[in-house]
Amino acid sequence: MPQVKLQGLKTIDVQDGRRLVVAIEEAGIDILHRCGGLAKCTTCRVELIDGDAGGMTDAERARLAQEDALDPNVRLSCQIMCHNDLTVRVINRLSETDLSDAGPPPSEELQPAPA
Numbered sequence: 584m585p586q587v588k589l590q591g592l593k594t595i596d597v598q599d600g601r602r603l604v605v606a607i608e609e610a611g612i613d614i615l616h617r618c619g620g621l622a623k624c625t626t627c628r629v630e631l632i633d634g635d636a637g638g639m640t641d642a643e644r645a646r647l648a649q650e651d652a653l654d655p656n657v658r659l660s661c662q663i664m665c666h667n668d669l670t671v672r673v674i675n676r677l678s679e680t681d682l683s684d685a686g687p688p689p690s691e692e693l694q695p696a697p698a
């Protein structure tokens with residue numbers, strides 16, 4: 584079972600193959616996911632500090648390519664399926680915004696479905 588260290592927050596055991604954004608939210612961390620996990624908004628982004636998060640999906644690569652100012656270690660947590668131990672930093676939390684909710688709940692399956 585992969586362990587995910589949420590830097591500065593807690594370390595969680597994550598079911599193998601769990602979607603990272605879902606695992607973070609289930610751990611009680613109010614991560615944003617404003618597009619519902621569709622790789623459209625980037626609010627679910629995390630800084631990958633350590634570990635193998637797997638390759639990017641086409642949707643993640645395409646969405647991050649639209650951003651100039653992001654650190655190269657930034658990944659979209661809605662596009663990561665947890666298979667290995669990771670250390671990440673959650674970048675956007677609902678409690679640090681004026682928004683009324685984090686966004687539509689992401690499904691447990693990877694979306695958009697890989698081609």
Ligand code: FES
Pocket residue numbers: 615616617618619620621622623624625626627628659660661662
């Ligand atoms: S890009 Fe919108 S929730 Fe991941």
